Amino acid sequence: MTPYVDAAALVELAMRAEENVNGPCSCTKTPLDGWQSQPLSLDETQLVEVATLMRSDDSEPTFSEYRPDNVQYWSAEAPIAPRYFPYNRCGVWACSQCGRLYLRYTEGGGYFVDRRIRALKAALIVDVE
Template structure:
């Protein structure tokens, strides 16, 4: 199983990746600032899974979303809140060519499966506790 990354560790990794990843890369051909269905053009062989936001001790993480103000799930400026859906079901992947970080998970519905991906931006990571 992949190594669990809490919000503080994710933030540290994201800051480091942003510092190093300044040049264009084939992984940035399609803007992935907000959640997107994984583009078919994305070369999966250039990505390495480096961790997960799914805690080992939480077999059924919440489906509650953290969307303050008027933001939406699809928005490029929506916060990345690791304790909330869909982040609490994400794997953290790194481009082996440029070092950029991405979140990936599989959205499953009644009749479909959609692999989704979003670029990690350090300034959007928020460690928001769950209510209760």
């Protein structure tokens, strides 16, 4: 079972990963600073789930977004707020080649399913209620 991490543990995980990244990697072919549909160039087999932001005691996580100053969802500067959508539905995944961390979730609509991915950056994580 993938362990749940709160905002404080997520910051620690992200900082540790940022300190230990192993140079250039094929996982960085497409910039993933903001949310993206998972690119076909990303070899999914090199990603390993290391944690989750989905609380097991929350049967209906909120769809409310945290967007201070009306920052756009897709923006590379958008804060990572683990208690808000879409972060509260994310897994934390590590590249097995270089150690970079990514957030991933599946966006589902009436007629589509879209796997989305975003690079995890410690400086963007906020712990807000």
